[in-house]
Amino acid sequence: MPSIYLAGKIGPHDWRHELLGWELRYAWEVTDDNPSEPWPVMKRGVLDTFDYVGPYFIGDDHRCGHGPSTHGCGMDGCLACYTYGNLPQRPKIRELCLAAIDVADIIFAWLDDPTAYGTLVEIGYAKGRGKPVVVAAPELPHTYEDLSGHGLGIPDGPTNDLWFAFSCATSTITAATPQAALKQVVDLFPSLESPIEEAFWRAYLRMTPPELSGLKSQHPVFGGRYRIDFALPDQKIGIELDGYSWHSSPEAFTRDRARQRELELDGWRIVRFSGSEVARDAKECVQQAAALAARVKHDGHS
Numbered sequence: 001m002p003s004i005y006l007a008g009k010i011g012p013h014d015w016r017h018e019l020l021g022w023e024l025r026y027a028w029e030v031t032d033d034n035p036s037e038p039w040p041v042m043k044r045g046v047l048d049t050f051d052y053v054g055p056y057f058i059g060d061d062h063r064c065g066h067g068p069s070t071h072g073c074g075m076d077g078c079l080a081c082y083t084y085g086n087l088p089q090r091p092k093i094r095e096l097c098l099a100a101i102d103v104a105d106i107i108f109a110w111l112d113d114p115t116a117y118g119t120l121v122e123i124g125y126a127k128g129r130g131k132p133v134v135v136a137a138p139e140l141p142h143t144y145e146d147l148s149g150h151g152l153g154i155p156d157g158p159t160n161d162l163w164f165a166f167s168c169a170t171s172t173i174t175a176a177t178p179q180a181a182l183k184q185v186v187d188l189f190p191s192l193e194s195p196i197e198e199a200f201w202r203a204y205l206r207m208t209p210p211e212l213s214g215l216k217s218q219h220p221v222f223g224g225r226y227r228i229d230f231a232l233p234d235q236k237i238g239i240e241l242d243g244y245s246w247h248s249s250p251e252a253f254t255r256d257r258a259r260q261r262e263l264e265l266d267g268w269r270i271v272r273f274s275g276s277e278v279a280r281d282a283k284e285c286v287q288q289a290a291a292l293a294a295r296v297k298h299d300g301h302s
Helices: 013-020 022-027 088-104 117-127 160-167 178-188 193-207 250-265 277-278 282-300
Strands: 003-008 042-046 050-054 106-112 133-139 172-173 216-223 228-230 238-240 269-274
Touching: 003 013, 003 117, 003 178, 003 193, 013 022, 013 178, 022 042, 050 088, 050 133, 088 117, 088 133, 106 117, 117 160, 133 160, 133 178, 172 178, 193 228, 193 238, 193 250, 193 277, 193 282, 216 250, 228 250, 238 277, 250 269, 269 277, 269 282, 277 282
Parallel strands: 003 050, 003 106, 106 133, 133 172, 238 269
Antiparallel strands: 042 050, 216 228, 228 238
């Protein structure tokens, strides 16, 4: 399962607890006042799809571990809580958060509060580490195109001041709640069958070429008799990745050609890449697939 880090404003009983339930409250163990390290992993904790790697919080009914600027797991300096005397201080909290981002496959940030300063750092750190970053909010910042007709004034919006963080995202999502946004993330990070498919999909998400907008993975055709690795169903454009171990035998060679003929007779255009091509330069494969899609769409409108 891919692992996910859920960045965003932290508070008592926030949206993460709605996703993960009471398990989140007790997942980070505290023995003799000293929290365990590193943070644990909650298998399939998010939507029964993603392994949750952080952030974690101290279960503290006094809320001393949830005061201002504590990130949900440190003393706030305002009230001495007799329950936990050795909660981590700010440098350790930072190390724990960044270490969790290091091991996460996906960084999801719910960004609806302009004071989520730690989240902004997490987004930048994740981007610098080359991680897929999904930023979601009830409303996305206005673009320059949105400002046409408004003169020099910028319309009010809860996320406008955060445009820089949104521009660092691999993908952006508009949704009413974090839970609704994460359901869209499931579609962005499907369960793929091979490392070359994962490499191609990661390159696609980083580049998001407009010619491949709406690309689907593991698309079923002919009532599910076949699956195309990646497809633009409306244009009937398919992308197939041929790993050597799965496509090298005489039987597989014959089967692949019969399958391709059947798809082409049904109007599909199929572009194939070998596993070695994808492993060597997945970005180039995505660019070539985008160029083919542009050509097919152009021919269709000629």
